[in-house]
Amino acid sequence: MLSEKLHRALNDQMNFEFYSAHTYLAMAAYCTAQNYDGFANFYLVQAEEERFHAMKFYNFINDMGYPVTISGFGNPGNEFTSVVDTFKTGLTHEKEVTRRIYHLADIALEEREHATMAFLKWFIDEQVEEEASFDNLIQRLERVHGDSNAVFMLDNELASRKFDPNAQ
Numbered sequence: 001m002l003s004e005k006l007h008r009a010l011n012d013q014m015n016f017e018f019y020s021a022h023t024y025l026a027m028a029a030y031c032t033a034q035n036y037d038g039f040a041n042f043y044l045v046q047a048e049e050e051r052f053h054a055m056k057f058y059n060f061i062n063d064m065g066y067p068v069t070i071s072g073f074g075n076p077g078n079e080f081t082s083v084v085d086t087f088k089t090g091l092t093h094e095k096e097v098t099r100r101i102y103h104l105a106d107i108a109l110e111e112r113e114h115a116t117m118a119f120l121k122w123f124i125d126e127q128v129e130e131e132a133s134f135d136n137l138i139q140r141l142e143r144v145h146g147d148s149n150a151v152f153m154l155d156n157e158l159a160s161r162k163f164d165p166n167a168q
């Protein structure tokens with residue numbers, strides 16, 4: 001059973017995951033405008049993943065027998081100074097997601113709501129990977145100091161990323 005507080009927090013996180021999808025779609029648009037199709041693809045896949053995360057919350061709230069409320073949200077950022085800036089902004093965003101997931105887990109733990117604790121476990125693990133993935137790309141981009149061949153190769157590498165719902 002979900003308390004009003006936990007129900008609201010789960011619903012808020014669902015909406016924040018939709019907002020995350022928008023955030024990464026804006027980054028995809030920036031990369032496309034810069035003719036970095038591989039980086040753009042990385043963000044398009046990331047946006048799909050975030051929508052998938054949102055739907056996990058949507059389904060969980062429904063399965064628990066509670067209503068879902070879809071809200072609007074503020075504009076995501078659309079102004080970036082470089083590709084590495086998008087990844088730094090992305091890492092900051094993912095750290096905020098982790099903080100929110102931990103806050104949700106704290107409420108579930110406090111209320112001894114075991115079904116929610118089990119549900120959130122997947123997101124706790126996922127956040128470790130999300131932060132590591134952004135951190136890795138920042139480091140790789142910073143290491144090459146804007147060398148255009150190296151950036152081109154990384155762009156090419158990310159062009160092959162695909163959304164895999166089974167890996168979610």
Ligand code: MG
Nearest residue numbers: 017020050053
């Ligand atoms: Mg997410």
